[in-house]
Amino acid sequence: MNQALAGIAAGILSLHLWPQLPGYLWFVTALMIGGFISSFGRFKWISWVVVGALVAKTGATAYLEAVEMIPLERQNITIVGEVSSLLNQNIPARDVDFKVGSLNHQPLPRGRTLKVRLDWPQEEKLKRGQRWQLEVRLKRPYGRVNRAGFDAERYFLAHGYHGRGKVLQARQLPPAALPDLRQQLFDQVVRLTQPLSRQPYLLALGFGFRDGLEHHDWLVLRDSGLAHLMAISGLHIGLAVGCGWWLGRMIRGLSPEHPRLLWLPVWLAGVFACCYAWLAGFSLPTQRALLMSALVLVLIRLRIQWPGWQVMLVALVLCLLVNPLGTYGAGFWLSFAAVLILYIANLSGLQPRVVDSPTLPQTLLGRLKALALMQLALMLLMLPVQWQWFGGISLVAPVVNLLAVPWVSLVTVPLVLAALATVWLPTISGGLWWLADCSLIPVLALANQAEGAWWDIPARGMVYLLGGILALVVMWFLPVRRYKAWFLVMGMVLGSWYGWPGRDDSLRPSASTAGWQLDMLDVGHGLAVLIRRHGRAVLYDTGNAWEQGSIANMVIEPVLRRDGITRLDGLILSHADSDHAGGLNDVLARLRPQWRRSSDHRAGFAPCVRGETWLWQQLNFRVLWPPKRVTRAANPHSCVIEIQDSARASGRPVSVLLTGDIDAISELLLARLEPGLNPDILLVPHHGSKTSSTATWLATMKPDFALVSTARYSPWRLPAPEVQQRYLNKGAQWLNTAEHGQVTVYIDQGKVTLARYRQDVRGGWFREVSR
Structure with a gap:
């Protein structure tokens, strides 16, 4: 049985190894042939790998077929379905989950589900379970793809979302069933906890509802390592099992002896676990914990003993069978990895030693020591x-x-469990919620003391940490005195791993003192370009910002920190529009650029006007436009900069032209001022708008690469097709963030190498790509 379970798990996880489903289909076919041949020999487990691979292929195909029901281009569509989000009417939440039952008045095929996340301006009080007819503008899952930062497409896949859209018109339909029970319980708890200052944490612990937590709350939880506690996680399902078991034993002990009460602790433990997981909406971590708890309880009832690893293996396979695409989310790996580590640590002797007749201090000290070692x-x-x-x-x-x-x-x-169990007795439940609220005071006070303790680990340093962890694990099981030669060899291997990169560095040419790179980050509609050399960086534009964050926090900072860069050498603002300068405050606060330049009058900024030149990391920066500073720089006043590596390049120097959002008039004037301008790499002006990239501007140019930063679903429909065709007619390779994600250009000794993150680095069968 164990061989079959391991084979199924391996087959499902093999989906991660294939960027495209057609190739995976050939892989499954080859496995089937191999499984048939080997079914008569020693390798029967291959047949189970085939079973797992078929399950994964079926899940992936079903997901893509559901996604393809949504038109490729964003359109207005009429849908009918029901709200599936748990909603707090006191918290304005625009993102609402919606289960679609019909699309454009056509019912979905039997067995097919369509789950979308909607931007819903809430004029009505929405409730989970309500049925609505909506006119929406839907689009398929699509998001920014960069070296680091949030990956929306992977998140949608892991959580089963098939699309995203905006509600244009809404009409509530008569309810076809009773109001959703989970929403009713939630509403009652919201009313009971309304006066409590730590209500968002209580709702997270009671229902897995975390929308009430602010950005600062998440930073504190991250820095303190307590994020896993402030939700219904696997740990809490285990506690629910323990509470149910304890209550069952209490009832059995106080009741007359009866055969039916013998297994009451088992049944109550299972009921408590199921109810608590239901309150959490059966999230992935709770699924794992519920399956493991159910297995253990069934084994106890049947008087069967299994080792812990076998229980974990069965739970793993069941989770994979229920949701094979859940492996694309962090919750799956964090949940199973934590349980596996605790199991291994328990086997390897981290439990307190058993001594004859231990005193109470000895018992407490031993347990405290074991807990500390477990945490380490x-x-x-x-x-x-x-x-x-x-x-x-x-x-x-x-x-x-x-x-x-x-x-x-x-x-x-x-x-919290007691308060939930007595929720229909408001006086008792309200008192228990107040006690739970008070119990969080020391926990959150401790968490606040840890603010700022988060350590970003650069990709190049991770290999040494992994090597050190591997050495500690091996030393745990293999004493150094007995295996000196083995440890010597391992040390030599680790020492030879200098410069271990991230996956994308496999595309990077051999490093040299002359090498540098240009990163056009995928920021949607906007612009953010990094110029990097020798582990240092200059930023050209900051991307946009919104109420909850900015491109600076979501994209620029994670990308830099991934490579160990915590501070910018310089910042250049092309002009003042929000899609180029919206993240300025966050960049100044978090990345602290040493020098700053702009084409308008800003305190602390040097001028970025024609005639200005400077040398940074042996790269020549020359400002070509505008002719003078203005009060507020608009598109025509964008700071245009030419960058060359002629100072250190032994071959032909490569020139890069950063253009901001200059318009046709600025292009005409600049063409007269710089008649010989012919960059190798050109940042397409104004995101490829019709108002720029005129034929006059391009007449003397023949760039090898044309880079444009746009959003896939831009309301301005950029870039314009005719503008793109002009560059293609010039023989330029067209590189658009909407199609390619982050685009990185490596320049070394006159040679240029590209990395397109959507296709080359972080590709996947679930991504929409242009080939």
């Missing part, structure tokens, strides 16, 4: 998983968790 093991061994998904780790997480986990587990969560 979690921090170290979870580092690769956390780095992969979040790019760093909290250095104080073991200490904070050592104190907070027992308190939340033994005090807060039981109070």
Whole structure:
């Protein structure tokens, strides 16, 4: 059985190895042939790998078929369905999950589901379970693709969203069933906890509802390592099982002996776990914990003993069968990795030693020591998983968790469970919620002390940390005195891994003192370009900003920190429009550029006007436009800069022209001022608008690469097709962030190498790409 389970798991996870489904189909076919041949020999497990691969292929195909029901180009569509989000009417939440039942008045095929996330300006009080007829503008899952930062397409895939849209008109339909019970319970708890200052945390612990947590709250939870506690996680499902077991034993002990009460603790433990997971909406971590708890309870009932690893393996396969695409989310890997690490740590002797007749201080000290070692093991061994998904780790997480986990587990969560169980008795439930609120005071006070303890780990330093973790793990099981030669070889191997890169560096040419790179980041409609050399960077424009954040925080800073850059050498603002300068305040606050330039009058900024030149990292910066500074720089006043590597390049120097949003008139005047201008790499002016890139401007140019920063679903429909064709007629390679994600140009000794992140670096069968 174990061989079959492992084969199925391997087959499902093999989907991650194939960027395109047609290639994966050939892989599955080859596996089927191999499985048939080997079914008579020693490798029967291949047949189970085929089963897993078919499950993965079926799940992926079903997802893509559902996505393809949404038109490729964004259109107005009429849909009918029901609200599936848990909503708090006191918190304005524009993102609403919606299960679609019919599309353009046509019912969906039987067995087909369509789940979309809608931007819904809430004029009505929405409730989970309500049925609506909506006119919406839908689009397929699409998001920014950069070296680091949030990946919306992967998030949509992992959570089963098939599209995103905006509600234009809405009409509520008569209810076809009773109001949603989960929403009713939630509304009652919202009313009971309304006066409490820590209500958002209580709702997260009670229902997995985290919309009430502000951005600052998330930063504190991240820095303290307590994010896993402020939601219904696997740990809390285990606590629910424990509470149900304890209650069952209490009832059985106080009741007359009866055969039917013998297994009451088992049944109550299962009921508590199922109810708590239902309140959380059966999220992925709760699925894992619920399956493992159910398996253990069934085994206890049947008086069967299984080792812990076998229970984990069965739970893993069941989770994969239920949701094979859930492996594209962080929750899957964090959940199973944490359980596996705790199991291994438990086997390797982190539990307190058993002594004859221990005293109470000895017992407490032993348990405290074991808990501390467990937290240290979690921090170290979870580092690769956390780095992969979040790019760093909290250095104080073991200490904070050592104190907070027992308190939340033994005090807060039981109070929350009791308050939920008595929710129909408002007086009792309200008192329990107040006690739970008070119990969070020391936890959050401790978490606030850890603010700023997050450590971003650059990609080039991660290999040494991984090597150190591997060495510690091996030393744990293999004493150094007995295996000196083995450790010597391992040290030599680790020492030879200098400069281990991220995946995208496989496309980078061999490093040299003359090499530099240009990163046109994928920021949607806007612009942010990084010029980098020798581990230092200059930023040209900051992208846009909005109420909850900015491109600076969401894209620019994560990309820089991934490579170990925490501060900018310089910042250049082309002009003052929000899509180019919206993230200015965040850049100044978090990336602290040493020097700044702009084409308008700004405090602390040097001029960026024609005639200005400077040398940075042996790169020549020459400003070509505008002729003078203005009060507020608009599109025609964009700072146009030519960058050349002639100072250090031994071959032909490569020139880059950054153009901002200059218009046709500015192009004409600049063409007269610079008649011989012919860059190798040209940033297309004004995102490829019809008002720029005139034939006069391009007459003397023949760029090898034309870079344009646009959004896939831009309301301005940029770039204009005729503008793109002008560059193609010039023989330029057209590189658009809407089609290629982040575009990185490596320049070394006159040679240019490209990396398109959507196709070459972070590709996947679920991504929409242009080939």
